[in-house]
Each structure stands twice: as structure tokens, then as C-alpha cells.
Amino acid sequence: MIRRVKTENGWVKGLPAADPRITSYKGIPFAAPPVGENRWRAPQPCADWEGDYPAYDFAPIPLQVHQPLDDKNIYTREWAVDPDIEMSEDCLYLNIWAPARENEARNLPVFVWYFGGGLQVGHTAEMEFDGERIARRGIVVVTVAYRLNAFGFLAHPEITAESPDAPGNFGFLDQQFATQWVKRNIAAFGGDPENITIGGQSAGGMSVSAQMLDKANEGLFQRAIIQSGCFVPPYPSNFGLSGSLSEAEEKGKRFFEELGVKTLAEARKIDEKTLHDKANEWYGRLGEAVDGVKRPRKSQEWFIEERRVHCPVLMGCTDSEFIASPPVSSKEELVHFVRANYGKRAEEIIACFDGCNTAEEIKRRGSISSILFAMRAAAYINDRKENPDKFYSYVFCPEIPGWDNPGTFHSVDLWFFFETLAKCWRPFKGWHYDLARNMCDYWVNFIRTGDPNGLDSQGEALPEWLAFTAKEPEWMRFDREVRAEPCQNDELVELLLDAYLESKGMEEGVREDMN
DSSP states (O other): OOOEEEETTEEEEOEEOSSTTEEEEEEEEOSOOOOGGGTTSOOOOOOOOSSEEEOBSOOOEEOOOOOOOOTTSHHHHHTOOOTTOOEESOOOEEEEEEEOOTTTOSSEEEEEEEOOSTTTSOOTTSGGGOOHHHHTTTOEEEEEOOOOHHHHSOOOHHHHHHOTTSOSOHHHHHHHHHHHHHHHHGGGGTEEEEEEEEEEETHHHHHHHHHHHOGGGBTTBSEEEEESOOOOOSSOOOOSSEEEHHHHHHHHHHHHHHHTOSSHHHHHTSOHHHHHHHHHHTTTSOOEEEOSSSOSSOGGGGGGOTTSOOOOEEEEEETTSSEEOOSOSSHHHHHHHHHHHOGGGHHHHHHTTTTOOSHHHHHHHHOEEHHHHHHHHHHHHHHHTTOOOOEEEEEEOOOOOSTTOOOSOTTTTHHHHTTOGGGSSSOOOHHHHHHHHHHHHHHHHHHHHSOOOSBOTTSOBOOOOOOOOSSOOEEEEESSSEEEEEOOOOHHHHHHHHHHHHHTTOOSOHHHHHO
16 A cells, blocks of 8 residues: 655655545645745745655644634634634645555546635635545545735735746745646656646636646646636626736735835744734735736636636536626616726617616626626637637536525535535535535546546446537536536627627627627
8 A cells, every 4th residue: 555655855654544545645845934034935945854754634724814613604614613723834735645556546637726715714624625535536636735815925016126037926836836846746646747637716716727827837737627716797896806016016015014114024034923913904905916927917817818828627606606796776877887888888788677677676687697707708719719728617506405594605516526525514415415426526537638528436427518618608507417508698698798808809799709
């Protein structure tokens, strides 16, 4: 049984997972601690070690807001169940689940996972991210930690001057550095370094988009999974985690002022606790900086950038998250809003709301998934430019049980494709477990080949999942019954999509091309 592996930095010793046919290696360092002079720098190589490194437990999680147990907060109720979990600025570690039988554990597909949490919170020790069920299907699973909030996404003019090729977005650089470590070392764990899929959900999905935008990642991974992270509002909105580098630098200057320091050198000497306390005060105010270097545009619009990494992409959402509607409360406001934002498309868009006079009617008529909208735009641009990339899309919409009647809330699908429902407190029924098994099978097929179609874990053919295109925007519906279906596609969606694409430099005639 493989329990001891030689990496570039030394020997690593793992433990049997719940299924002893799987070995888990937890808390493997992939970079030097990002402390002291390494604070707000691109990740640096890890030092070698002597003897066996005991990869038996998760490393301390990245510094973030403390989340006490609170039954009124669905996310602490669902996942932040260890209020005393250890945090540290020294957080650049990864975890691996790999099949343990030596005669089978060679050249296996690799899945590298980036967790979500708005770039502010989250960690690899969350119980839904247990990679064992995916590993049982012959996949080497890696979950990666990265710096968050002010530790991972601070920008400042001095940082830019010091490292113009890496002026911020250190959390994204950590993910890249970890994935590069995986490519160099994963063969020792039985993985194929030429068959890597990166995946993530929410800000983790945004992170996948960020990695696709960096052309330097060409060849680092072969496919991508973006869950609830491909996001474009169909109506003008400031929502998002991105801003310009100059805006981020101004925030960084104010952050230093509140810390009481004048220089980067002084800020690097601030003790961890003081910096952590200030970072908590700035919760949600720091995110991606569009730096023009590794991030030529907002990651959420990765599909517009032709100089990105081209690969198959699986992407989707739950059916109740990120639903946008016109930000108005009357028909008069709607008319003014549309005419102010949509130019020559305005009157056609207004006509789509004929008969809608109340705020409730306008909201109901205008409700559109911002994630679906982004997928539609991505498919159009992909098809128009005749890119070879294939897109596969899904919507997750089963009834979720529990006293809180939560609906398909943001992130609930994590329990399913990781197939970790048994760890959850919710009273899932048998068909929920069947759905989770099917989702995991589809994801594993995609990780193997870039196509989710094929056999399930029992050797039976899965329902066909067609590629998502501009002319045939069909997605897989994951519910009590798994089936393909056309996604929302009416005159309003097409008009708004037309206006969005034209604003991004696409030529006219979008709707005609799609029909």
C-alpha cells in the first residue's frame, strides 16, 4: 500500500482514509511561509526537510474572520462547524487523496480544487471537501489553500513598484504556485501531470477563471470546472470582487494609514494579530485587482479574452442564486433606467415589460440568472470565434431538506458532486444520494476526458449531456430526475445579451446568429 511518497522537498507520509484503499496526505507545504519579508510577495519555494513529513492532519487555515457557531447563519450552520479551528498566516499547504494500491495508482487524472468564500473566508478543512469519494473513482484529488482578504488581495503602490510582474492578487498566485507544484510532484502520488483539471466554486470558480486568464498557465491544466463563479449581471451593477489596480492601490494606501504605517517595510513588521484584526475590519473591501499583467480584465469575463488558456469548461449554478432583476420600483423608473443604459435597444427592452406595472411584476418578468447570462455570452463568443473549447452547463435544482427550508442556496451543490452528503446534518433521502452519485460520476468523467458523458460508477450509461452552444443553449438539470433541457431563452434575455456583447465590441446581429 502506498503511504509514503518522495516529493521534491522530501518524503511525505500519509494515512489510510476511511476507505483504506485511499491514502490521504494532509497539510503538505507547497511554498515557503508567506510571513515577514514574504508577506505581500509572490509565493516562494518551500524549503527541503529531513526524514518523513507527517501529513496526517490539515494545516492551520488562512487568517480570516472568526465564525462562531450560529444557527441563524446558514453558512456557519452548514460548514463553519469548528469555531476553534487554528488559523495562521503560515497557511500555504495542500492536501491529496490518492488510490493506495501500487499496481493501480499510476497516470491517474488529477483534480485540483480551489475553495470559495468571497476571497475573504474559507478553507480546505471544510468537511464537504473530503476528496475520498472522488478518489475512489480513480482520481487523484488535491485541495489547495491560499491567502485571503488583506493577506492575499492587498495592493499598494510600493508593492507594484517592488514586483511589477506580480503587483497583487497573491491568493491567485498561491493557487498557481500550488498547481505548478502538483504538476512537478503528482506523478509520485500516482497522478498524470499532463491530465490536470482545476475546479472551484463561488470565489473558487472565480479563481479558476483567473487562472484561465493567465496565458502563462498554458499547459499547466487541461480543463476547468467553474461552479457558481462565471458571473455577469444582465443589468448594470457594481456587484463583484474585482476592481482596477489603481483603485486597489488607493485602498491599500488607506489600509496602511489605518494600520499606522507609512511604508511597506513597516507594514511587513506588523505582528500577525494586529494585521488580522485590521483585515477583519476590512472584510469584503479587498478583492481582485485587474493589473494588466496576469489579469488583463475581470476574471468573471474570462471568456472575452482571446489570449486566455483554451480548454473544455464545465460550468453551472443552482437555480435560486444570483438572480438579477431591474433595480427599479415602478414602470416609470424602469423606462428611465432602460433608456439610460441600453441605447438603441431600449424601446425593444421596454416592450418586453408590457403589462408589468408594479415592482413585483417587473421583478418577476425581468428575473434572469447572472450565471446563465454569463454562460450564454461565453457560448456566443466561443462559437463566433470558432474556438475549439467545449462548454458543458448545468443547473442544480432539487428540493433540499431541513427545518430551515433553504431552497437551493448558494454552495449547497458542494455536498453533491463531492458526494459527501453523509457528513451533512440535513435529512437527505435515498434519491438525494442517487443524485450525488450521478453528479460525482459526471464530474469524474469530465476530469478524465473533458467530456462528462460516459458510464456511471456502476457501469451504466449516464443520460446524455450535450455541449452548451449559442444556438443550442441546453444544460443538464440535476433534480430528482437528471435530464437535459433548454435553459431560459426569451426575447428579453436575447436583447440584453445583444446589448452586453455589443458593449464588449462584438458586432451586431447577435440574436439573428443564435436563431
